[in-house]
Amino acid sequence: MMRDWLSAQALARPDGAALIIGAATLTYRALHERTAAFAARLAAAGVERGTVVGVLLSNRLEAALAVHAAPRLGVTLALFNTRLTPVELDGQVRAAECRVLVCERDTLPTALAIPSAPRVLCVDPVNDQRLTPINRLSGDSAAYRESDIDLGAPFAIIFTSGTTGMPRGAVLTYGAFFASAMASAYRIGVLPHDRWLCALPIYHVGGLSILLRSCLYGTAVDLWQRFDAPAIMERLRSAPVTLLSLVPTMLYRLLEQPGAAPPPYLRLVLLGGAAAPPDLLERALRAGWPIATTYGLTEAASQVATALPEEVRRKPGSVGRPLIFSRVRVVDEQGRDQPPGVYGDILVQSPTLMRGYLGAAPLDADAWFPTGDIGYLDADGDLWVVQRRSDLIISGGENIYPAEVEQVLRQHPAVADVAVVGVPSVEWGQQVGAAIVLRDPTVSVEEILAFSRTRLARYKQPRLVRVVDELPRTASGKVLRAAVVELLQIAGCK
Numbered sequence: 001m002m003r004d005w006l007s008a009q010a011l012a013r014p015d016g017a018a019l020i021i022g023a024a025t026l027t028y029r030a031l032h033e034r035t036a037a038f039a040a041r042l043a044a045a046g047v048e049r050g051t052v053v054g055v056l057l058s059n060r061l062e063a064a065l066a067v068h069a070a071p072r073l074g075v076t077l078a079l080f081n082t083r084l085t086p087v088e089l090d091g092q093v094r095a096a097e098c099r100v101l102v103c104e105r106d107t108l109p110t111a112l113a114i115p116s117a118p119r120v121l122c123v124d125p126v127n128d129q130r131l132t133p134i135n136r137l138s139g140d141s142a143a144y145r146e147s148d149i150d151l152g153a154p155f156a157i158i159f160t161s162g163t164t165g166m167p168r169g170a171v172l173t174y175g176a177f178f179a180s181a182m183a184s185a186y187r188i189g190v191l192p193h194d195r196w197l198c199a200l201p202i203y204h205v206g207g208l209s210i211l212l213r214s215c216l217y218g219t220a221v222d223l224w225q226r227f228d229a230p231a232i233m234e235r236l237r238s239a240p241v242t243l244l245s246l247v248p249t250m251l252y253r254l255l256e257q258p259g260a261a262p263p264p265y266l267r268l269v270l271l272g273g274a275a276a277p278p279d280l281l282e283r284a285l286r287a288g289w290p291i292a293t294t295y296g297l298t299e300a301a302s303q304v305a306t307a308l309p310e311e312v313r314r315k316p317g318s319v320g321r322p323l324i325f326s327r328v329r330v331v332d333e334q335g336r337d338q339p340p341g342v343y344g345d346i347l348v349q350s351p352t353l354m355r356g357y358l359g360a361a362p363l364d365a366d367a368w369f370p371t372g373d374i375g376y377l378d379a380d381g382d383l384w385v386v387q388r389r390s391d392l393i394i395s396g397g398e399n400i401y402p403a404e405v406e407q408v409l410r411q412h413p414a415v416a417d418v419a420v421v422g423v424p425s426v427e428w429g430q431q432v433g434a435a436i437v438l439r440d441p442t443v444s445v446e447e448i449l450a451f452s453r454t455r456l457a458r459y460k461q462p463r464l465v466r467v468v469d470e471l472p473r474t475a476s477g478k479v480l481r482a483a484v485v486e487l488l489q490i491a492g493c494k
Contacts, residue, residue, distance in 0.1 A: 004071040005215045006032055007146035017220040019064055020195070026061075028218070031068070032145070038062065039069035040139030045121050045132045047100055049074035052157065054098035054118070055203070056080045056089075056107045059225045062123040063202045066102060067211055070155060071174070072144040078157040078169070079203035082106075083475055086113035093117065095169055095358050096157050102134075151175030154355060158205050160298050169358035170299045172205075179351040180301040181213040183323035187306050188243075188268055188292065194219040195265075196243040197235065199227040199250065204476045206245055206273065209302040229253040236263035247273035247477030248280055251291075252417075255283060262288040270294050270306070272319075273477050275385060275403055277410050281316045295319035295385050297371055301352040304328065305383045318382045326350035329368065330377050340379040343401075345389060346371045374401070391481060393422035395430045398459045405462065408455045409434060414443035419471050419479045423464050423488050433464035433488040435471060464488045 002008075009018070010032035018028040026034065047053055053075045057063040070077050078096035080089055089110065093101065098118050103111040105124040111117060112130065121134050155174045159167040196214050198221050200207035214221045222241055224232065227250055235241060236254075242265055246254070251271060254260060269284075272294040284291050294306040305328060307320025322328045330344040331337055338344035347368040356362040363369065374392065375385040386403050393400040402420035409418045417437035422430035436448065445465050452461060472483035 001148045001150055004068075004147045004149050005212070006035055006068045009215060009218050013218045016218055017195070018215070019061070020220060020222040021061055025220075031064075033141075034061070035065050035068040035072070036141040036144045037138075038065040039072045039144035040141040041134045041137045042069065042073060042100075042102075042121070043144070044137040044139040045100075045134050046119065047073055047075060051099040052076045052078050052096050054078045054080055054093060054096065054101035056082055056101060056103040056111055057123070057202070058082055058104065058106065059198070059202055059207065059223050060104065062102075062104070064211055064221075064223065067202065067208065068215070069144070071149050072147040074147070076154045076157060076171075079159075079208065081159070081203055081475060082110075082201070084110075086110055086115065090115045092159055092167065092169065149174050151178055156208065157358065158203070158208070158298050168360075170354040171356055171358060172301050172354050176301040176352045176354060177209065177212045178216070179325055180209060180303060181216045183325050183352065184209075184213060184303050184306075185217065186324045187303075188270070188308070190217045190219065191242065191267075192219070193240065194242045195222055195240055196220070196245070197222040197224065197232065197241045198245065199224040199232060200245055200247075201475050205298045205302050206296070206476065210245060227253075229257055233257040233260065236266060240265040242267045243270070244268070245270045245272070247271070248276045249274075249473065249477045251276075251284060251289075252280055255280075255287065255289075260287065262290065266290060268292050268309070270303075272296055272303075274479070275387065276317070278317055278407060279410055281312065285313055285316065293317075293319045295383060297348075297373075299354045299369060299371075300326070300348055300350055301354070304348055304350065304352075307382065311382075315378075315382060318378070318384050320383065321381055322348075322350075322383070326352065328377070328383055330375060330383075338376065341376055343374055343376050343386060346373045346375045346383070346385065391421070393420075393430050393432055395422070395425070395428045395432060395459060400432060400460050405432060405434070405452075405456060405460055408452055409436065409448065409462075411455070412443075412448050412451045414438050414440040415448065417471055419481065419484045420462065421481050421484045421488070423485055431463040432461060433466075433485065434462040435466050435468050435484045435487055437470060438467055441467075 009028045014029035018031040019026040100119050102121045111120045122131050151174045154171050156172050157169045159169050198210040269291050290309045296302040296304050305319045305322045327349045329347045349368050372389050405420040406418050416439045419435045421433050423433040425431040472480040
């Protein structure tokens with residue numbers, strides 16, 4: 001057992017900056033007091049110890065308060081994607097067995113439309129007889145000023161993004177996040193005045209881990225409700241932001257901003273969530289941005305491996321070696337270790353791994369978890385991630401890696417972005433399809449395919465192509481490949 005992390009920091013660094021939202025800064029003392037009051041209001045609204053509390057909030061103060069209040073209330077949080085429909089949320093609410101759902105004004109209509117919706121609490125003042133107005137409630141905040149944490153207890157249920165199938169709820173313990181925070185600190189370092197800008201959603205493991213790590217470190221989080229490239233670029237130029245977590249799409253948009261030189265205080269950009277295109281890495285490195293490519297997954301409480309900027313410059317595309325406490329293997333279909341440079345399935349063993357999925361048997365403490373990703377280890381032990389196993393295209397018996405086709409198509413100067421998928425085919429099983437975002441709309445699809453034919457084998461060539469304004473993505477920036485398949489099928493592209 002250990003003392004809850006926020007109350008510990010309120011004693012250790014009471015006047016230190018803890019949370020920055022817009023122009024407002026909360027110290028650790030202030031955040032601690034606000035959390036105690038928020039926990040008391042939730043308790044007064046009927047939140048009971050040992051239950052699961054659903055959270056349907058954007059990146060705002062109350063979302064951070066809910067995270068820090070969880071151990072004091074003795075509840076497990078189920079963090080839900082605010083972009084989902086009521087029907088999509090219904091299955092997740094049922095699976096998590098939520099007794100209460102906390103929402104805000106913007107997500108209230110969705111919350112009330114969930115068929116199995118439990119009791120709905122709204123953090124904003126609204127006039128609705130169906131709701132408990134928690135902003136008008138009060139309780140004994142002294143009873144929620146601190147708590148003990150059992151590292152083996154469940155802290156959060158986070159649903160995987162569901163880009164290739166039905167989302168599954170990963171049950172993550174306090175201990176998983178604690179081990180992840182320590183491992184990350186050993187790799188990227190912690191400085192007393194670190195300020196981590198968080199534009200990743202808190203319901204995503206990347207956003208949640210920033211809140212928890214910074215609390216453990218006693219450093220500050222600059223919390224943004226959404227990613228706004230011009231505004232964030234201005235913040236990076238004017239404020240002492242030292243750490244920044246991005247997915248490749250976000251980095252691309254920042255580099256498109258006028259005068260996108262590396263900000264003066266920034267010491268590290270953790271780039272993950274999806275494979276970074278080589279040309280994007282090259283552009284960022286050439287401009288002097290301190291890029292650290294990272295590989296992680298929801299089931300492992302975020303980071304598994306990270307390459308620091310000097311390593312990225314030496315091996316652009318690698319995600320480096322596993323973090324301390326974690327081990328990585330690459331195996332063939334029979335579970336045998338692959339030699340350096342040979343593709344295989346990535347397995348992870350780590351104390352950061354989840355307890356298990358909702359409704360499934362718990363993982364053994366020493367289990368090797370199959371990530372579902374394909375990659376390889378090089379001779380130095382550095383990991384290279386190619387793609388998801390489920391994204392593999394099998395056409396006429398041939399294995400085709402979308403990442404390889406995407407890399408070639410991106411080399412054409414007119415291509416700004418691309419997603420390659422397998423589209424069902426009666427004759428071939430699957431055909432290669434591509435959704436392309438163009439920089440130059442005057443360039444034809446045939447011109448791009450002619451370019452591709454000089455660089456890829458015939459069986460790897462896209463057969464279905466559609467030009468789109470932007471690729472469909474999840475809130476965390478990953479391409480929704482199922483949506484791309486649907487776009488190509490609807491269009492009947494040639």
